[in-house]
Amino acid sequence: MEKDHKAKEGIKGWINPAKYGKFGIERFAWILMRITGLGLLAYFIGHIYETSNILSGEAAWNSMLELTQTTEGHIFLALVIGMCVFHTGNGIRLMLVQMGYGLGKPARPDYPYKPQSLNMKGKACIYATIGIAALAMWYGVTVMFG
Amino acid sequence: MLMRESIVMKIHYGTALGAVFLTVIHIMMRMTQDFHESLEYENVLANYEMIGYAILLELLLILISVHGFNGLRVILLEIRQGATYEKGVTYGCIAAMAILIAYGTRTILMANMGMV
Numbered sequence: 001m002e003k004d005h006k007a008k009e010g011i012k013g014w015i016n017p018a019k020y021g022k023f024g025i026e027r028f029a030w031i032l033m034r035i036t037g038l039g040l041l042a043y044f045i046g047h048i049y050e051t052s053n054i055l056s057g058e059a060a061w062n063s064m065l066e067l068t069q070t071t072e073g074h075i076f077l078a079l080v081i082g083m084c085v086f087h088t089g090n091g092i093r094l095m096l097v098q099m100g101y102g103l104g105k106p107a108r109p110d111y112p113y114k115p116q117s118l119n120m121k122g123k124a125c126i127y128a129t130i131g132i133a134a135l136a137m138w139y140g141v142t143v144m145f146g
Numbered sequence: 147m148l149m150r151e152s153i154v155m156k157i158h159y160g161t162a163l164g165a166v167f168l169t170v171i172h173i174m175m176r177m178t179q180d181f182h183e184s185l186e187y188e189n190v191l192a193n194y195e196m197i198g199y200a201i202l203l204e205l206l207l208i209l210i211s212v213h214g215f216n217g218l219r220v221i222l223l224e225i226r227q228g229a230t231y232e233k234g235v236t237y238g239c240i241a242a243m244a245i246l247i248a249y250g251t252r253t254i255l256m257a258n259m260g261m262v
Contacts, residue, residue, distance in 0.1 A: 010225050034221055041214040048207070048246060052253040054194065055262050058187040065185060088166050095159050143181050 026118055029126045033090050036083040043080050074144040082137040089129035097122070148236065154216060161213040168206045175199070194257035207250040215243040 009016070014031055053064040067073055096102060097117070102125070104116035175193065176184045183189065193199050219239040223232060256262065 037214075037217045038221065041218055044210055044214055045246060048250045048253070051190075052249065054187070054190060055253060055256050057262065061187045061190070069182070084169075088162075091162055095162075146181075 024118070025123050025126050029090055029129075032086060033094075036087040039083050040080070040087060043083075074141065077144060078137045078140045081140040082133045085136040086129055086133040089132055090126065093122070093125045093129065158213060158216050158220075161209045161216075165206065165209040165213055168202055168209065171202060172206060191257060191262065194254065195260065197258070200254050200258040203254050204251060207254070208247055211243045211247050211250075215239040215246075 014034070050064055050068075053060045068077060093102075102119070102121045104119045104121075107116055178184065179189070194203075216239065219235055222235045222239075
């Protein structure tokens, strides 16, 4: 019989708020990367379906477009912009980290055993990415409501 | 195993960079005129009928589908592991990706050829 290798905590581990206090902004970026990734995939599937309405003629296109031309639709699209910018920025940070940039120099592990990789450079990048995502959302709102 | 995980992740990063570059162009196309005007039926159809832009859309469709469904696979494998489960997730994601690419390609081809 196949052995079941369930992750120890699974989804509960994702949403446990106690973990954020323990692991800080890096843990927040980790969960946000997954949430934004899933959100963007869902949006992408919806976008492919939405744009396929062009084949059904002008009336079908306009009625589908009306869904996004509302206040709620614009807020939703602003959220998509924010998710997209955060996912991109944090993704680039992760690529650079995997290439070894910004990890810090190896050092003897002394108490309180803070990992060299979880340093201020990484934290600053995460905060900057969240800030840029917020600015992009604001710009998107001004374009859509403008 | 279909492919080494290190190769899959290189594809994941490559598709991400490609998708970012093409998405910027895709969004810039909406900015060439007033945002709401650019979404009008005739304007969108004219975009599809430009062969260069249709190729860009097809590339974008493939890059985002590959990246998105591989990302979903990675998330699902983080939650739970096991040989049967992993195989199911991998093949399920490949199938979903293929269906989405086929559906999107149909729209691009038909709109490009004026079959509306």
